Structures are given as C-alpha cells and as structure tokens.
Amino acid sequence: MTTRAERLKQARTRVNMTQVEAAKRLAKAVSTIKGWESNQGAEPATLNDVSRVCKLYNISIDYYVNGSAEPSEELTKEQRRMLSAFNQLSPASQKALMLAMEQLAKEITS
Structure with a gap:
C-alpha cells in the first residue's frame, strides 16, 4: 500500500510534470511540493489545496486520501x-x- 505522499509523487510524474511546474501551477513553493511528496513532510493543509492538487494531477480525492480507487486507466x-x-x-x-x-x-x- 502506498502512502499519500507516494501517491502524489506518482500522480505528478504520471502527468509528466516536474515539482517546479506543479509549484507554479498551484502557486506554492517548490519546498511545499517536495514536503507533500515526502513521507516525513506535511500534507496539503487545506481541502482547497487537496482539491487543486488532485485536479492538477488528474486523480480523485478518494484515491489521494485512501488509495482505494486507482486512477481509471493508465x-x-x-x-x-x-x-x-x-x-x-x-x-x-x-x-x-x-x-x-x-x-x-x-x-x-x-
């Protein structure tokens, strides 16, 4: 079972986006994106952040939170x-x- 941080990193790379690109699109610091993708880092602080990152990475919130609903197709x-x-x-x-x-x-x- 993957962690939320691992699911975010996998989702970002699946859409062929760098951490720098994601940070720009989300108006966040690169260090914030790195933290979200680290098992020792903080998770997105607000539901708005969760919603925006899931939309950008084309994943469901359920997949991000629970890991139970895989993305619909590779x-x-x-x-x-x-x-x-x-x-x-x-x-x-x-x-x-x-x-x-x-x-x-x-x-x-x-």
Missing part, C-alpha cells in the same frame, strides 16, 4: 505528452483547445 505516452502540454496552457487556452478538439472529433466521426 495513460499512453502520447496521452501523457498531450496532458502535460494542456496543463501548461492558461485556463482560457485550455477551454479554446477543448472546444476545437470536440469539434474536430465530431467532424471526424460524422
């Missing part, structure tokens, strides 16, 4: 690359890209 290398690039975009750019991808999928499958 991502391919290409999916991880796409997710990493997507996570680097601003929220407005993410929304625009999602709309474009949904439109493209409709056109291809029609």
Whole structure:
C-alpha cells in the first residue's frame, strides 16, 4: 500500500510534470511540493489545496486520501505528452483547445 505522499509523487510524474511546474501551477513553493511528496513532510493543509492538487494531477480525492480507487486507466505516452502540454496552457487556452478538439472529433466521426 502506498502512502499519500507516494501517491502524489506518482500522480505528478504520471502527468509528466516536474515539482517546479506543479509549484507554479498551484502557486506554492517548490519546498511545499517536495514536503507533500515526502513521507516525513506535511500534507496539503487545506481541502482547497487537496482539491487543486488532485485536479492538477488528474486523480480523485478518494484515491489521494485512501488509495482505494486507482486512477481509471493508465495513460499512453502520447496521452501523457498531450496532458502535460494542456496543463501548461492558461485556463482560457485550455477551454479554446477543448472546444476545437470536440469539434474536430465530431467532424471526424460524422
């Protein structure tokens, strides 16, 4: 059974993100991210922090807290690359890209 700290580190690496990138996206110090990923470190202090890190790493809060609900599926290398690039975009750019991808999928499958 993995610890919460180990699950956070695994989830971060699964989305191909460095600790520095995660710290920037979460507006936290790199030392905070390192602490969250250390079995001797502190956990996220607020529910808001837990929610934000889980969303960023694409894991459920249940998986982070209990380790009982594994992520739905393992991502391919290409999916991880796409997710990493997507996570680097601003929220407005993410929304625009999602709309474009949904439109493209409709056109291809029609």
